[in-house]
Amino acid sequence: MNKLEYQLDLLNAINQKLRRDEKMLRLICETSNSAFLYYNYEEKKLQTIANWDHFFDFTIQDMKDLTKLYDCVEEKYAIPLREVLFIEKQGMKSQTIEIKLKDNRICIEVEVNIVYDDNGKPTDKIIRFKDVTKFNAQNDELTYMAYYDILTGLYNRNYFVRLLGEFVRRAGEENETVAVMFLDVDDFRRINDGMGIIVGDELVQLFGQYLIDLMGDNVVISHFNSDIYCIGIYSPYGARSVETIYQTIKERLKKPFKLTGGQEIYITVSVGVAEYPEAASNTLELINCAEIVMFKAKSMGKDKIQYFDGAILNDFLQNVTIENKLKEAVFSQNFIMHFQPQFRTTDRGLRGVEALIRWKDDTGDMISPAVFIPIAEKNGTIVPIGTWVIEESLRAYAEWRRRYHYPLIMSINISAIQYKQPDFIDKLLQILEKYQVSPYEIELEITESILIDDFEEITERLAILRDIGIKISLDDFGTGFSSLSYLKGLPIDTLKIDKSFIDTVITDENTRIITESIIYMVKKLGFETIAEGVETEEQFRYLNEISCDIIQGFYLGKPMPAESIEKLLANITADM
Ligand code: C2E
Ligand code: CA
Ligand code: CA
Numbered sequence: 001m002n003k004l005e006y007q008l009d010l011l012n013a014i015n016q017k018l019r020r021d022e023k024m025l026r027l028i029c030e031t032s033n034s035a036f037l038y039y040n041y042e043e044k045k046l047q048t049i050a051n052w053d054h055f056f057d058f059t060i061q062d063m064k065d066l067t068k069l070y071d072c073v074e075e076k077y078a079i080p081l082r083e084v085l086f087i088e089k090q091g092m093k094s095q096t097i098e099i100k101l102k103d104n105r106i107c108i109e110v111e112v113n114i115v116y117d118d119n120g121k122p123t124d125k126i127i128r129f130k131d132v133t134k135f136n137a138q139n140d141e142l143t144y145m146a147y148y149d150i151l152t153g154l155y156n157r158n159y160f161v162r163l164l165g166e167f168v169r170r171a172g173e174e175n176e177t178v179a180v181m182f183l184d185v186d187d188f189r190r191i192n193d194g195m196g197i198i199v200g201d202e203l204v205q206l207f208g209q210y211l212i213d214l215m216g217d218n219v220v221i222s223h224f225n226s227d228i229y230c231i232g233i234y235s236p237y238g239a240r241s242v243e244t245i246y247q248t249i250k251e252r253l254k255k256p257f258k259l260t261g262g263q264e265i266y267i268t269v270s271v272g273v274a275e276y277p278e279a280a281s282n283t284l285e286l287i288n289c290a291e292i293v294m295f296k297a298k299s300m301g302k303d304k305i306q307y308f309d310g311a312i313l314n315d316f317l318q319n320v321t322i323e324n325k326l327k328e329a330v331f332s333q334n335f336i337m338h339f340q341p342q343f344r345t346t347d348r349g350l351r352g353v354e355a356l357i358r359w360k361d362d363t364g365d366m367i368s369p370a371v372f373i374p375i376a377e378k379n380g381t382i383v384p385i386g387t388w389v390i391e392e393s394l395r396a397y398a399e400w401r402r403r404y405h406y407p408l409i410m411s412i413n414i415s416a417i418q419y420k421q422p423d424f425i426d427k428l429l430q431i432l433e434k435y436q437v438s439p440y441e442i443e444l445e446i447t448e449s450i451l452i453d454d455f456e457e458i459t460e461r462l463a464i465l466r467d468i469g470i471k472i473s474l475d476d477f478g479t480g481f482s483s484l485s486y487l488k489g490l491p492i493d494t495l496k497i498d499k500s501f502i503d504t505v506i507t508d509e510n511t512r513i514i515t516e517s518i519i520y521m522v523k524k525l526g527f528e529t530i531a532e533g534v535e536t537e538e539q540f541r542y543l544n545e546i547s548c549d550i551i552q553g554f555y556l557g558k559p560m561p562a563e564s565i566e567k568l569l570a571n572i573t574a575d576m
Contacts, residue, residue: 026049026050029049029050029051030050030051032050032051032130033051033054033130033131034050034051034128034129034130034131035048035049035050035051035052035054035055035056035128035129036048036049036050036052036126036127036128036129037049037060037125037126037127037129038124038125038126038127039124039125039126039127040123040124041121041122041123041124041125042123045062046060046061046062046063046065047061048060054131055101055106055108055129055131056068056069056072058072066082066085069081070082072101072102072103073099073100073101073102074099074100074101074102075102077097077099077100080097080099081097081099081110084096084097084110084112085110085112085127087112087114088114088122088125091120092114093113093114093116094111094112094113094114095111095112096109096110096111096112097109097110098110098132105133106131106133107131107132107133107135107136108129108130108131108132109128109129109130109132110127110128110129110130111127111128111130112125112126112127112128113125113126113127113128146158146159147159149208149222149223151201151204151205151208151223152204152205152207152208152209152211152212152223153208153209153212154208154211154212154215154221154222154223154229155220155221155222155223156222156223157222157223157224157225157230159222160220160221160222160224160230160232161283161284161287163220163232164178164180164220164232164283164286164287165283167218167220167232167233167234167276168276168281168282168283168286170234171234171235171276171277172277176234176235177235177236177275177276177277177278178232178233178234178235178236178275178276178286179231179232179233179236179242179273179274179275179276180230180231180232180233180273180274180275180276180286180287180289180290181230181231181233181242181245181246181271181272181273181290182228182230182271182272182273182274182287182290182291182293182294183228183229183230183231183249183269183270183271183294184227184228184269184270184271184294184298185203185204185207185227185228185267185268185269186267186268186269186270186298186302186303187302188200188226188227188267191203191265191267195263195265199259199261199263199265200227202259202260203257203259203265203267204223204226204227206257206258206259207229207257207267208223208229210252211229211231211249214231214245214248214249216240217240218233218234218235218240219231219232219233219234219240219245220232230287230290231245233245236275242273242305242307246271246305249269253266253267253268253269268302268303269303270294270297270298270302270303270304270305270306271294271297271304271305271306272289272290272291272292272293272294272295272296272297272305272306272308273290273293273305273306273307273308274286274287274289274290274293274308275308278308279308289308289313290308292312292313292316293306293307293308293309293312293313294306295316296312319371319375322367322371322372322375323375323378323379325361325362326372326375326376326379326381327379327381328362329359329361330381330384330385333388334359334360334361334362335357335358335359335385335388335389335392336357336358336359336360336561337355337356337357337358337389337392337393337396337561337562338355338356338357338358338559338560338561339353339354339355339356339393339396339559339560339561339562339565340353340354340356340552340557340558340559340560341353341552341556341557341560341565341568342354342409342411342530342550342551342552343550343551343552343556343557344549344550344551345540345543345544345547345548345549345550345551346544348556350406350408350568350569350572351408351409351550352408352409352410352411352443353408353409353410353411353565354411354412354413354445354552354559355389355392355393355410355411355412355413356369356413356559357369357373357385357389358559359372373415376415377415377416377417380417382415382417382418383417383418383421386414386415386418387418387427387431389412389413390412390427390428390431391431391434393410393412394410394431394432394434394435394437394442395435396562396565397410397435397437397441397442398435398436398437399562400562400565400566400569401437401441403566403569404566404569404570404572404573405573406569406572406573407441408441409441409442409443409471410437410441410442410443411442411443411444411445411473412442412443412444412445413445413475414444414445414446414450416446416447416449416450419446419450419458419461425461425464425465428470429468438469439468439469439470440469440470440471442470442471443470443471443472443473443493443494444465444470444471444472444473445473445474445475445496446462446472446473446474446475447474447475447476448474448476448477448479451490459489459490459491462490462491462492463491466491466493471493471494472491472492472493472494473492473493473494473495473496473530474487474490474492474494474495474496475496476496476498476532477495477496477497477498477518478497478498478500478501478514478518479498479500487521487522487525487527488525492527493527493528494527494528494529494530495518495522495527495528495529495530496529496530496531496532496552497515497518497519497529497530497531497532497548498532498533499532499533499553501514501515501518501531502515502531502532502533502534502535502539502543502553503533505539505542505543506536506538506539506542515546516546519546519547519548523547528549528550529548529549529550530548530549530550530551530552531543531548531550531551531552531553532552532553533552533553533554534551534552534553534554534555534556535553535554535555536555537555539553539555540555540556
């Protein structure tokens with residue numbers, strides 16, 4: 001090979017390598033999702049490289065073309081962009097800026113790098129344009145999720161607590177007030193269970209979206225979870241007073257929410273209100289207080305607003321103590337049964353007894369079932385307690401029957417939770433069997449609340465019990481929906497007219513009319529009537545006159561221990 005040939009081969013080889021390198025660099029640039037502007041100071045040449053078209057619909061060939069670049073970005077970025085493109089004037093090596101294009105709102109990260117020679121003179125400038133729109137959107141989403149609730153668009157719980165904390169801090173400095181409104185949708189579980197969680201979610205969303213409009217200066221609103229919303233108000237006066245906001249919401253709720261499935265749903269809310277500094281001095285406590293009084297609003301019949309009051313908090317704390325004691329009591333069975341006699345009105349003969357539980361806690365205090373039964377229903381202890389009540393009542397009953405052979409009806413109160421246990425009927429039959437008590441000798445007292453959930457299923461099971469021979473009695477009639485018309489289809493035997501009617505039956509003309517028509521109607525349906533809480537001779541005589549069948553109350557007999565019932569039976573049977 002002569003020298004020339006050799007040099008040619010070498011040049012070819014170098015050329016090939018250069019082409020490969022160039023191709024590699026081009027590919028790297030093109031697949032980088034970026035565009036580049038390259039400037040060589042010596043040649044004074046400006047050149048675009050890689051994905052320029054992705055960003056811009058114009059070309060740049062020399063310095064004066066850069067004005068096209070300034071023109072296409074949102075106005076506020078034009079001057080900063082120009083400064084960044086010429087950082088060498090300040091002797092800087094690199095800098096980055098984020099800009100947005102005017103029309104398509106692409107977000108671009110512009111990174112400028114300058115290469116200097118040994119004497120500090122700039123030789124090359126590389127400007128990289130990188131699309132960060134998607135990245136920013138993801139970031140926005142993360143930021144959004146940190147502050148907002150996705151379902152409703154309201155603030156989320158954490159951020160709300162922070163904002164409220166800020167209100168409270170400011171109120172401390174400015175001697176101001178902060179109100180918290182704790183909102184809970186009434187009977188939400190029924191909607192959720194009955195119509196499905198998709199409907200529930202949509203309802204939560206629609207109500208939440210409505211609440212967004214109530215936000216404003218010094219009013220922040222959050223979707224806490226499920227069907228719970230919280231409103232924080234700084235200086236709650238005038239247009240942003242609690243009452244005004246409450247009335248605005250109530251006004252909206254007069255109209256139904258229209259769901260995509262075509263359903264129209266009306267809701268009501270129970271609201272608890274607590275204010276800083278009156279109720280609590282710390283943010284979380286303030287929310288807690290509002291929640292506690294919200295429960296009070298629920299217990300007063302829902303669709304209500306309840307303002308904080310120290311007595312409610314005390315009651316609540318007492319309930320917590322009772323709840324703890326109750327759990328212990330279930331194990332140690334600190335309960336006893338009392339029995340209240342029921343008499344026929346016509347001859348004052350003993351018809352039966354109602355079993356009423358009594359609880360003496362360790363300190364010897366008597367705690368009323370009216371207080372602890374609702375707590376036991378909430379924490380589930382009602383189930384073992386209820387079983388114990390049945391067992392204890394039937395045990396006593398079997399003993400009386402063995403001794404006195406007097407036909408009685410043992411009435412036992414059954415809580416809705418207890419009734420809904422799948423093994424309720426089986427368990428009941430087992431206990432009847434154990435004490436050899438016939439189903440005809442017992443009566444179960446249920447309240448209307450049992451019927452709320454699944455009317456058909458519940459009434460079917462009531463019918464099963466009646467087929468066995470067990471009597472069913474509807475307790476506290478007049479305190480629930482109290483509709484006489486729905487009584488028609490009910491598989492019951494007895495109706496107990498609530499004490500609240502008997503209390504005023506003598507003094508109040510209206511009560512008298514209602515009571516008389518209840519008794520008239522109920523007799524037509526073939527049920528027996530029992531008047532509860534009869535305390536006076538006058539009430540007794542009047543009830544007898546209007547043909548009420550049975551009387552129960554302090555007038556003829558208070559709830560008493562089993563031994564006292566035995567004495568009563570001994571007296572009755574001695575006379576026979
Ligand atoms: P209830 O079933 O309506 O029971 C009648 C309540 O009225 C009893 O209160 C009874 O002592 C009271 N009472 C009866 N006659 C009179 C009267 O003439 N005047 C006055 N002022 N009160 C009268 P108690 O025993 O405190 O029971 C309260 C509630 O606790 C009961 O109301 C019932 O709902 C519930 N309860 C009691 N024992 C049981 C039980 O074993 N199981 C269940 N699930 N609930 C029970
Ligand atoms: Ca009862
Ligand atoms: Ca009752």
